[in-house]
Amino acid sequence: MSDMIIFGGTVEGRKLAEHFRDKDLNVTVCVATEYGESLLPEGGSLRVRSGRLTQEEMCELFKEEEPAVVIDATHPYATEVTANIKAAAEQAAGLEYVRVVREKDSGGLCSGRYCKDIPEAVEYLNSTEGNILLTTGSKELASYCGIRDRQNRVFARVLPLTKVVEQVEGLGYKGSHLICMQGPFSEEMNLAMINMLNIKFLVTKDTGESGGLPQKLAAAEKAGIEAVIIGRPEDDKGISADQCMRYIDEKFERKPQDEKPRRKVTVCGMGTGDEGMVTAAVKRAVEEADIVIGARRLLQTPLTREKKTLEEINSNRIVDFIREHEEFLNIAVVMSGDTGFYSGATRLREILSHEEDVELEVLCGISSAMYFLNKIGVPWQDVTMHSAHGRECNFVGIIRRNEKSFFLLGGDMGPAVFMETLTENGMGDVDVCVGENLSYENEKITRGKAEELSSATFDPLAVVYVNNCRAKNCVTTPGLSDQSFVRGKVPMTKEEVRAVTLSKLRLTEDSTVYDIGSGTGSVSVECALHCYLGHVFAIEKSQEGYLLTTANKKAFGADNITVIQAAAPEGMESLPAPTHAFIGGSSGNMREIILSLYEKNPKVRIVINTIAVESLAETAALLKELKIKDVDITQINVSKNKRAGRYNLMMAQNPVCVIAFGGETGETMKEDENEE
Template sequence: MYKVLVFAGTTEGYEICRFLADHQVQTMGFAATEYGGKSLTENEYLTVQTGRLDEAAMEQVFAQEKPEMVLDATHPYAAEVTGNIRTACEKTQTPYRRVLRESGSHEEKAVYVESVQAAAQYLDQTQGNVLLTTGSKELAGFTGMKDYQERLYARVLSLPNVMQACAELGFEGKHLIGMQGPFSRELNAAMLRQYHCKYLVTKDTGKAGGFQDKIDAALECDAVPVIIGRPLKEEGMSVKECKRFLTEQFLLIHQPHITLLGIGMGSPEMLTVQGKNSLDQADLLIGARRMVDSVRRPGQDAFIEYRSQEIKDYIDSHPEYNNIVIVLSGDVGFYSGAKKLLDVLQQNRLAQGTTQPEIQVQCGISSVVYFMSRIGLSWDDAKIVSAHGRGCNLISYIRNEKKVFAILGTSDGVAVLAKKLVEYGMGNVLLYVGENLSYDNEKIFVKKADELTEYTGDPLSVICAVNETCEKRLETHGIRDEEFIRGKAPMTKEEVRTVSLFKLRLTEDSICYDVGAGTGSLSIEMALRAHQGKVWAIEKKEDAVELIRQNKVKFAADNLEIIEGLAPEALTDLPAPTHAFIGGSSGNLKEIVRLLIEKNPQIRIVINCITLETVSEALETAKEFGFEENEIVQLSAARSKAIGRYHMMMGENPIYIITLQNPQK
């Protein structure tokens, strides 16, 4: 038994039949002609019946099959057929649903008439050739026009019986065009120009009937569209609404084909051939407005959204879409939202029991590839980063790399970067700036950083910084004491810094405190090693704070923040650290450690102690807070000193280096 009977004969009807069969719903599709039936392929879930049925035959079929519903997707002008289907459903008490073709948009330059006869009467009062696209059945209504055989060009199906019937009405030779659709805007326009037509006659057949392509072609060729309105004012569902209804009615699992497409910079010219094909086949586009608008096809549905969960929810609630393209800027693998989106969509499909989700990822042209080619520089030796919506210490990269490409995200992004470069003595760095890449208002230029400190540009921008005097980043910590700006404030000597930094075990994104920073020597080394993290130097003495500021500028440690104050109070409002170095506690060691482990129970702490009393306090603190890792290293270092022609070793104060940490849970 068939669950659904579909009266097709239209693109919408065929689409619904295929939709039901694809979801394994037993369906019988009806087409009035063998020609229409060829648009459907039978399978185990779809049976196709051809031939016209009157109302009595419909009743007999409905009574015999007892379907759960009948869907009427016949042509909007087939008023008699629709009436017969309704009556047969009422008599057999079969649920009936009407599927309507969406109307075309209203066009101010068009002439709207109620019938074929009205169209003929209007045209009879005009001059100029006419392209008729209403089909062979309506041609007789135009034969009453004077000079119709000279003015009218009829486009009909290229079937022998159709061509014969048209010839009998007087349409012959070049005035009879036998062709099978669909017809694109370009083809419609070519025919209007070929036959010098001033008018195009069409019915409002909706999107699926190529209506908009006809109207667009007519307007392009300065021809007047003559539109024959629909004979019935019906109520019903669109194809999309019908698919949604069927999904809920039969509890169908929605498994659309989803493409995550990188569209390049945004200009249509930047699309790959693969991307263009995917967009041509899509029945729904999803993405940010700028990107959707740049690639959207006429009449294509769109959902303007970039958040992953909202996209997933929309797809779940709209089963009418089978081929969905989610457009993403640049390349899907280059600082793209594709990763998070892919995770959300795949989790959703796996939760529905689908082991092979139909999600395809298609690459695009990234901004770095495009921009570097436009400025004539290679990018294989460039450091590539993004400062758009994420933390990024660009100063550190530019100081240590000859060439840095970065995505920015604010209108003052170039100026902010340029000011920092000038502050850290890098005003001569060349900044190549690119804005609105690939668009008509694309802007690309190059200037020194010190010329761009007041520049305001477009947020949609990238830069390439070229620093010919870059300093290679050391693979290990180790700055000589003599390189620091020094005053009277105490400084942790380089041998002690070396061991202390080793014990800290920093990563490039560590969040660090330096408590009792002194001249900031250890703060600077921490900042240079954790160059994409953050370091806070806490120091209570005003003269020492000034030394830290000077050293920060000298070493371009842009990720170093200086807090003037006494710990632990000065630490209260700071973000939770991953590491802390305590070089001076002013007698507050226990309170400082308590605050640190409150912020992060797994924090790694390194303490430098000179006096035995401080060592004792550190051990008591370690015991009180139950640190499982508790290591003490006693370090004695001596340096040679020249005395005449001899050298003597002069000892430094011995240091106790204590490491505390609880294991990661």
């Protein structure tokens, strides 16, 4: 007889087994393999059964054991097993079924390409070149046999078990392409394997933190390769292992034997660097802490030198350490500057606020921005503040629009590159102030024009204040003069048509825009100047158009334009999803382009310009065929004056049709119930 049966040789299953081992409960744990059995804790009230069970065998087990609860803690991708457990539980009268699910990737770990299933991943990998590391386990390896040139490209990582090796060798995974290792795998181990095998694509399931997903994604990002993530079954719903333990404890009216003490974690802003800039509250928190976690520089101060320390800056690894080391009841995590200004404290706050046994406190510090601006006598309420340290930042566009700007610099974007970029984009005459080693004895503040300082030597980790007195005259409405663009034989969208086009696009300052068939790049430039916190991808297949768009990007200092010489939609495949798209030329691929845009973002806002009546008719028919409902078509007839002696003659231009549809509020690609 059993009070409860647990299915699962997973991390969650082992966690539940360990929790209930010493409780006054009769618990049977079912695992599929002897290897899974070997990982379970021994002793206590646990009984372990190894071997795969059919649905009928599960029904027999439930009749024999008569449990009150069956807990399904099997792998999130073991959909067939879950279906069998659920069906068998439904046939047993009065048996409660509880599904334990693994926490998913929160979205902040790393970017990757998500595929809904293995066939979609195989299809994508067949469109690529380069070696592939499969880290999805041995069960589905047969599904990857369709990968092109598999024998040379694919490396499979599986458990070091005889049955597993025999199985996968039978599928053709052999020799150096078969890696038999037991995890868990650290970021460093994953990275070493990627580098050793010259991997270009790492394939993984969305296994969450307990399945090693953060370490895989971090290694892929550090190696500069793409992670291909197989999505979970959409209908896999349940509760976490911790929630399950509390629920079962309450159900059987048994309180946890060892109630976890509530621990305190204090995230501390350490100020600009000098110990005198640390607040009294932060000093007290560090002094009282059992351990201090942070970057090496912050752990070498007199305040932290005598403390037990851990050198770590990765938020996920810091949280893992806190979870795994319950012996530390008072933990201080130290951050440079202030905790609210481009700080790792944001991610820590997000994760730790959900930890039930953690009391979280965040203490602010003196930021480098406040210190530096006060030092140079600039009230910081008038200054727009940004970071170009390790993140994309169109500082040229920001400075163009704002009289007073502050930037954190570091990494590849040091002061020298910053000054050179401003100078190349026609802003070499702006006033700049650079701060280095703030609050230390070797503090240095340098003033001058951007062009003057472009050849100077600075510490890469610095701050910059820029004063652009011309920003007051920055025009923010569309409609740049046609004469201001570099011209060639490639057609250009005229200024009045551009103004209406941008109005129909409904851009925001941080939009991601595709300009498909960019031509001279006039629309790209207008979009980039408006979306100065976003990015524009100009896609142009002709050499002349590509060169003209590039020339106009430089002429207008539109540093947030990426020019791509390619035809659409092929040239769009590797780009981030657009929020807006302008189609000025499709080369006969309108259907494919629109479908590709909607695949990337079903809520994308699209504007198409046409001149020929045939093109208008073809586009309208296509939109009807695709069942796009919110179409707005505007015909623009523009006449411009032309001097003829002492007279002005109004000269008509070609009428242009501007077709707009989609966006957040648009009803696109929906079935029309009333359509004849």
